[in-house]
Amino acid sequence: MRTAHPRALRRATAAGALTVLLALAGCTSGGDTKAASSAPQRVSDDQAAAVPDDEASPAPQGSSSPSKVPVLPDAQLTPATGSFTAKEKKYLHGRVPKNMDPAAVLQIGQESCQRIERTAAHDKNAAIGALIAGEIEGADDAIIHLCPKQRPLLDAAATGxxxxxxxxxxxxxxxxxxxxxxxxxxxxxxxxxxxxxxxxxxxxxxxxxxxxxxxxxxxxxxxxxxxxxx
Missing domain, CATH: 2.60.120 (Jelly Rolls)
Incomplete structure (x- = not known):
C-alpha cells in the first residue's frame, strides 16, 4: 500500500475559491446519517489489551505503537444485504471497529471519493491541493481501493x-x-x-x-x- 503523504500545518487561510469548491464537493445527496449514527462503542483498557494483534486497527500515521481498538476480522466483513467487492474488502481490512456496520465505514470512503471527483470536475488543481493539504480525510486509501481512476491526482499531490x-x-x-x-x-x-x-x-x-x-x-x-x- 502506498505510504500516506505527510500532512502538516493545515492553514485556515485556504483560499476563497478553493474553499468554496471543497465545500460544494463535500455535500452529499439524500442526507445520509448512517455513518454518523453508527459510532463504535467505547472499549475499556482491559478489553483492548485482550485483542489479538491481527484484530487491532492499524496505528495512526506517525504513531510508534499499534492501536488496540478492536476491529472486525475479515471473515465478518459482510453487509446486511448483498456482498462487498474484492476492492471494497481490501479497503475495509483492519478499518472497521467491532459493533460498527462495515457498510457505514465503506460509505465514508465512498464519500471521500465523491468529494475528490466533484472537486476535480470543477478544478483539477483544487482537488490536488486538497490532497496535499490533507483536507479530505482518508483520501489516499479511498482513492487506491475505491476510486482508482483518481490515482493521477494522488500521484500529482505526492510531488507537492x-x-x-x-x-x-x-x-x-x-x-x-x-x-x-x-x-x-x-x-x-x-x-x-x-x-x-x-x-x-x-x-x-x-x-x-x-x-x-x-x-x-x-x-x-x-x-x-x-x-x-x-
Whole structure:
C-alpha cells in the first residue's frame, strides 16, 4: 500500500475559491446519517489489551505503537444485504471497529471519493491541493481501493507539499494552489540566509510562483495553501 503523504500545518487561510469548491464537493445527496449514527462503542483498557494483534486497527500515521481498538476480522466483513467487492474488502481490512456496520465505514470512503471527483470536475488543481493539504480525510486509501481512476491526482499531490515549512525542498519552480492575496514565501539557505522571497508573480491577479534555488535548506510560506511543481 502506498505510504500516506505527510500532512502538516493545515492553514485556515485556504483560499476563497478553493474553499468554496471543497465545500460544494463535500455535500452529499439524500442526507445520509448512517455513518454518523453508527459510532463504535467505547472499549475499556482491559478489553483492548485482550485483542489479538491481527484484530487491532492499524496505528495512526506517525504513531510508534499499534492501536488496540478492536476491529472486525475479515471473515465478518459482510453487509446486511448483498456482498462487498474484492476492492471494497481490501479497503475495509483492519478499518472497521467491532459493533460498527462495515457498510457505514465503506460509505465514508465512498464519500471521500465523491468529494475528490466533484472537486476535480470543477478544478483539477483544487482537488490536488486538497490532497496535499490533507483536507479530505482518508483520501489516499479511498482513492487506491475505491476510486482508482483518481490515482493521477494522488500521484500529482505526492510531488507537492503543504503551506508552512518544508525542509530541503527539491530545487525548481513551484506554484501556490490559491488565488488568495497574502501568500508569501522565503527560500532559506545555510545559517538562515535568504536565497529568495516573494510573493513574486501573482499577489491576487494569478497564482504565485516561487523559484527554489539549489542549496535551499528550508522553504517557508504563509497563506499559500499548497505548492505544486510547475
Amino acid at each position: 507539499f503543504p503551506d508552512g515549512t518544508r525542509k530541503k525542498p527539491k530545487p525548481g519552480t513551484y506554484q501556490a494552489l490559491t488565488d488568495a492575496k497574502g501568500c508569501t514565501w522565503k527560500a532559506l539557505g545555510a545559517g538562515g540566509r535568504v536565497l529568495g522571497s516573494g510573493p513574486g508573480p501573482g499577489n491576487g491577479t494569478k497564482k504565485v510562483t516561487a523559484k527554489v534555488p539549489a542549496g535551499t535548506t528550508s522553504f517557508v510560506s504563509s497563506g499559500c495553501y499548497a505548492w505544486l511543481p510547475v
